[in-house]
Every structure is written in structure tokens, then in C-alpha cells.
Amino acid sequence: EAGVAQSPRYKIIEKRQSVAFWCNPISGHATLYWYQQILGQGPKLLIQFQNNGVVDDSQLPKDRFSAERLKGVDSTLKIQPAKLEDSAVYLCASSSLTENSPLHFGNGTRLTVT
Amino acid sequence: KQEVTQIPAALSVPEGENLVLNCSFTDSAIYNLQWFRQDPGKGLTSLLLIQSSQREQTSGRLNASLDKSSGRSTLYIAASQPGDSATYLCAVPSGNTPLVFGKGTRLSVIA
Numbered sequence: 001e002a003g004v005a006q007s008p009r010y011k012i013i014e015k016r017q018s019v020a021f022w023c024n025p026i027s028g029h030a031t032l033y034w035y036q037q038i039l040g041q042g043p044k045l046l047i048q049f050q051n052n053g054v055v056d057d058s059q060l061p062k063d064r065f066s067a068e069r070l071k072g073v074d075s076t077l078k079i080q081p082a083k084l085e086d087s088a089v090y091l092c093a094s095s096s097l098t099e100n101s102p103l104h105f106g107n108g109t110r111l112t113v114t
Numbered sequence: 115k116q117e118v119t120q121i122p123a124a125l126s127v128p129e130g131e132n133l134v135l136n137c138s139f140t141d142s143a144i145y146n147l148q149w150f151r152q153d154p155g156k157g158l159t160s161l162l163l164i165q166s167s168q169r170e171q172t173s174g175r176l177n178a179s180l181d182k183s184s185g186r187s188t189l190y191i192a193a194s195q196p197g198d199s200a201t202y203l204c205a206v207p208s209g210n211t212p213l214v215f216g217k218g219t220r221l222s223v224i225a
Contacts, residue, residue, distance in 0.1 A: 042216050043213075048212065103212065107156050
């Protein structure tokens with residue numbers, strides 16, 4: 001099966017600019033997650049979708065971050081305006097609705113804010 | 115709030131050695147625990163998922179154990195190879211959060 005696809009792989013922007021990341025989950029996976037991984041840390045959940053509804057966005061900095069999954073398939077994560085501390089790898093993951101099913105991760109987008 | 119700690123933070127071993135990576139978590143009310151591998155510049159690859167009713171899972175040279183009551187898990191790698199060099203992450207669910215991760219153990223296997 002095809003894995004989780006993310007683009008772009010790398011992005012360099014200046015602070016106060018905006019940026020968007022795209023994710024296409026594994027076909028048939030109803031649940032989609034966005035994680036932020038700062039260098040030297042484990043990934044931290046930003047937002048979780050089930051189909052096109054938000055399950056948990058309690059750790060999403062909503063003043064600058066937004067995410068959508070309009071048709072319940074692919075998703076975009078946007079940062080506007082970016083800050084230096086947003087430099088990180090942004091990982092997308094998906095899973096099926098089966099109880100205790102494992103998460104499958106994409107290769108991530110590495111964002112550098114200068 | 116669930117907190118996950120991994121020890122050691124980094125480990126360097128010669129090829130062929132058996133090694134153990136440790137993971138501890140503060141809230142033992144979990145329904146599974148997952149070990150991941152992360153290569154530089156890559157995403158996470160799931161290695162093993164242990165259900166709360168299980169005590170261990172094996173895949174090839176990897177064996178993961180789970181002691182829920184004490185809040186601990188170990189990942190045992192037998193006969194290590196240079197290709198095993200990567201960062202190994204442990205993760206558990208917490209409340210509505212599907213996975214809370216440790217900071218990982220960075221493993222280097224020297225040929």
C-alpha cells in the first residue's frame with residue numbers, strides 16, 4: 001500500500017511570512033494527525049482529524065496555525081505569520097478506525113524560519 | 115498528564131552487541147505502547163505495538179516488553195548491526211491524545 005505522502009520536503013521562509021504543508025494519508029484511513037517535532041525532541045500532537053471533523057486541537061497555536069481536511073481525505077496545515085520557534089519537522093500520520101490500530105507516518109516537511 | 119522518558123539519550127555500541135533501550139511513562143492507564151524508529155531526515159517507522167494485555171512482542175531481532183504496573187517498557191535489540199543506527203522513540207496514548215512521545219534514544223552501531 002502507498003504510504004502517507006507529504007509535501008514539500010523542505011521549506012525555508014523568513015519570519016512573519018506564511019507557509020502551507022500538504023498531506024495525503026493512506027487510502028481508507030479515517031484518522032489524520034499533524035505532529036510538530038523540534039530538533040532533539042519527540043513529536044508533539046498539533047491536531048487530530050476524524051474524517052473531516054476535528055477531534056483534538058488543544059495544542060494547536062490557533063493565533064497562527066490553522067489546519068483543514070475539507071473532504072475527509074488530504075489535509076493542509078498553515079502557519080501565518082511564522083516565528084523563529086516554528087522551525088521544526090512537521091509530520092503527518094494516519095490510522096484506521098480499528099481500535100488500537102498503529103499510526104503510519106509520512107517523511108515530514110522540514111521548516112526553517114530565518 | 116502523561117510524560118514519557120527514555121534512557122539513555124544516546125548510545126554507541128560495537129557491531130554484534132545485544133542492547134537494551136528503556137522507556138518509562140507516568141500514567142500506567144494505557145491501552146498500548148508503540149516503539150518507532152526514525153532515520154535522519156525521515157519520518158517514523160513503527161517497529162512494535164504492544165497491547166496492554168500483552169507482556170512482550172517480537173519482530174526479528176527486536177523484542178519489546180511492557181510492565182504496565184511499573185510504567186516501563188524495554189526494547190531489546192539482538193546482535194546489533196550498523197544498519198540499526200537510528201533514533202528509537204517510545205510512545206503511549208494519553209487521554210484523547212493518540213500518542214505522547216519520549217525524546218528518543220539515538221543509537222550508533224559501530225562496524
